[in-house]
Amino acid sequence: MNKLEIAFINVFSPYKVWNKGEILFFETDNGCRYSIDFEVVEHPVFNAYWFSLTNLDQIASHHDIKIMQTVFCVIDEFFRSNPDILLYMCSTAGEQQAQRARLFSYWFNKAGQQERYYFKTAEIKGEEPGTKEYVAIIVPRNHPQAEDVVAWFDHDTQMFDSMKP
Numbered sequence: 150m151n152k153l154e155i156a157f158i159n160v161f162s163p164y165k166v167w168n169k170g171e172i173l174f175f176e177t178d179n180g181c182r183y184s185i186d187f188e189v190v191e192h193p194v195f196n197a198y199w200f201s202l203t204n205l206d207q208i209a210s211h212h213d214i215k216i217m218q219t220v221f222c223v224i225d226e227f228f229r230s231n232p233d234i235l236l237y238m239c240s241t242a243g244e245q246q247a248q249r250a251r252l253f254s255y256w257f258n259k260a261g262q263q264e265r266y267y268f269k270t271a272e273i274k275g276e277e278p279g280t281k282e283y284v285a286i287i288v289p290r291n292h293p294q295a296e297d298v299v300a301w302f303d304h305d306t307q308m309f310d311s312m313k314p
Contacts, residue, residue, distance in 0.1 A: 150187055150198060151230040153223070162222040163215040175219050181208040183216070185223050190236060195298055197234040200224070200287070217256040228266075228289050234298055235287040250283035257287075265290060267299055271306035 153173070158166045164175040173185040182205040190197040202220060210216055227235065239249035250270060257268050270285040286302040288295050 150189065150233070153226045153230055157229075158222050158226045162219045164219040166219065166223065173223060177210050177213055177216060179208065179210060179213075181206050181210050185220070187227065187235075195234055195294065195301070196231070197236055200235040200237045217260060220256065221260045221262065224287065232289075232292065234292070237285040237287065239283040246283050247281065250285070253285065267295055269299060269302060271302070273306055
């Protein structure tokens with residue numbers, strides 16, 4: 150992954166973003182710290198990364214629009230620096246994954262990102278019987294393999310879902 154320009158992110162981000170190594174951090178007005186990390190996905194054709202957003206303090210930040218704005222500043226910089234794909238899986242902590250999936254989808258739509266990116270979600274069976282996990286893919290619409298990437302996501306999520314009990 151190409152290095153993200155923190156100074157460029159901070160030109161537009163309402164919360165100051167900093168890094169320690171490859172992990173990015175920011176802190177909200179109410180003192181809640183978040184980390185953002187990108188982990189490479191092994192795929193023979195596409196360059197893809199898992200996008201991870203973690204609330205480090207487990208403090209609720211209800212209706213803080215600046216979190217959404219900061220996250221999308223980071224995502225925009227990721228795609229400015231990397232012609233790749235992002236995958237996102239909602240954390241299952243506290244069994245709030247459905248709520249997190251709805252919130253991330255809401256953020257994506259509210260931020261007006263539909264014109265720039267394909268954003269597709271899927272609900273798959275969780276590790277534990279009767280549980281669900283929520284995943285998403287974000288790929289720039291101008292990605293040369295965008296349609297193939299979305300088809301791969303659809304195929305793999307369906308296959309993964311059918312393999313679990």
